[in-house]
Amino acid sequence: MKRRWNWPIWVGFVVVVAGLFSYGFFARFPTTRDFPWANLLLFGIGAALLIVGLFRAFGRPQVYRGKIFGSIFTAIAVLVVAFFSYGIFYVVRQVPASAGAPRIGQKAPDFILLDQNKKPIGLGDLLSDSRAVALIFYRGFW
Amino acid sequence: MRSFQQRLPEFEARGVRVVGISVDPPEVNRRQSQKLGYTFPLLSDPNAKIIRRYDVLHPGAGPKGADIARPAEFLIDSNGVVRWVNLTENIAVRARPEQVLEALNQLSPAGQ
Numbered sequence: 001m002k003r004r005w006n007w008p009i010w011v012g013f014v015v016v017v018a019g020l021f022s023y024g025f026f027a028r029f030p031t032t033r034d035f036p037w038a039n040l041l042l043f044g045i046g047a048a049l050l051i052v053g054l055f056r057a058f059g060r061p062q063v064y065r066g067k068i069f070g071s072i073f074t075a076i077a078v079l080v081v082a083f084f085s086y087g088i089f090y091v092v093r094q095v096p097a098s099a100g101a102p103r104i105g106q107k108a109p110d111f112i113l114l115d116q117n118k119k120p121i122g123l124g125d126l127l128s129d130s131r132a133v134a135l136i137f138y139r140g141f142w
Numbered sequence: 143m144r145s146f147q148q149r150l151p152e153f154e155a156r157g158v159r160v161v162g163i164s165v166d167p168p169e170v171n172r173r174q175s176q177k178l179g180y181t182f183p184l185l186s187d188p189n190a191k192i193i194r195r196y197d198v199l200h201p202g203a204g205p206k207g208a209d210i211a212r213p214a215e216f217l218i219d220s221n222g223v224v225r226w227v228n229l230t231e232n233i234a235v236r237a238r239p240e241q242v243l244e245a246l247n248q249l250s251p252a253g254q
Contacts (some may be wrong), residue, residue: 002171008225027234030145034235054146056167057243095212100197104227108218110191115169121161121183123222132225132249133218134151137198138143139233140164141174 006056006066012049016077019043020084036088043081050074101108108135147180156246158182165190165210187211192242198229220230225249 019042026032026039054074057066102108112122126133146160148152153160160182166174171184192197193211204210215237217226226245228237 028144030238036234064201070178073170079191085190088144088234089213095231095233096198096200098197098214098229099194100211101192101194101214101227102216102224102228104224106224108216108222108224109192109195111187111195112186113187113192114168115177115183115185116209121185126159126161127218127222130158130159130244131220134146134153134158134160134164135216136143136146137193137196137214137216138162138164138212138236139200139210140204141164141170142166142205 003061003065006053006064008056008072009053009066009070010048012051012053013045013073014046014063015042015049016046016080019046023084023088034075036084039088043084047081050077060100084117103117143180144178146239147178147182149243150182152243156243158242158246159243161185163187163192163211165208166194188236217242217249219249222250 013078019039022042023039026036032038050070050073053066054070056064061067081087108123111124112120115121123133143162150160157162162182162184164171164184164186165188166184166186167188171186174180175184178237187193190199190209190211196214196216198212200211200212201209201213212229212232213236215228216224218226223226226242228241230236
């Protein structure tokens with residue numbers, strides 16, 4: 001008898017991989033970037049499907065396929081989630097303390113830098129025609 | 143930064159200039175500004191001189207171990223005095239425009 005296709009393993013695996021690669025999209029929105037719940041939700045759905053698939057493969061091996069590839073896919077999925085967790089819960093928190101950064105009440109260091117049109121812009125220029133300046137340091141696009 | 147661009151009219155209405163600073167050269171900033179539709183200045187600090195002066199350097203965190211800025215936000219009043227600071231402990235979590243607008247309310251609740 002030909003054994004049946006064990007779809008939850010395939011779908012579960014694809015959902016886990018999608019959970020990793022969709023971070024580039026979800027990171028664009030603060031609500032899904034500050035805490036990556038959308039990615040974790042995808043991982044959860046994928047894991048549940050993989051578990052269902054493995055139960056089928058090992059519980060009723062005469063009916064369902066997938067003992068070997070199900071195990072391989074599950075191992076890869078575990079690595080994917082571990083890699084994501086390492087990046088998102090550990091690496092992103094390795095930020096320098098910046099103990100010497102200007103504090104509230106202190107004078108902000110002056111600067112003159114080129115803008116995107118190579119025009120020099122100084123903090124004094126920015127402040128001369130405004131009530132305040134919101135200065136945003138960012139990592140860059142590279 | 144995308145969210146700051148979206149709320150830029152609110153900052154402008156309250157007389158606040160929004161400015162970004164990174165190690166990117168002006169050419170990259172120009173390209174990204176056009177691509178993402180940013181209309182506020184992106185300043186270029188290629189040697190991280192000003193980034194160092196603000197002590198917001200993240201050594202070796204850039205491409206090929208280059209020194210870059212860590213995410214950090216300052217609100218500076220017209221006297222050049224820092225009135226609000228946000229130094230995140232998580233690169234993925236950055237200040238939202240509403241936090242800065244709220245800090246602005248504290249600055250002088252009465253006037254514009």
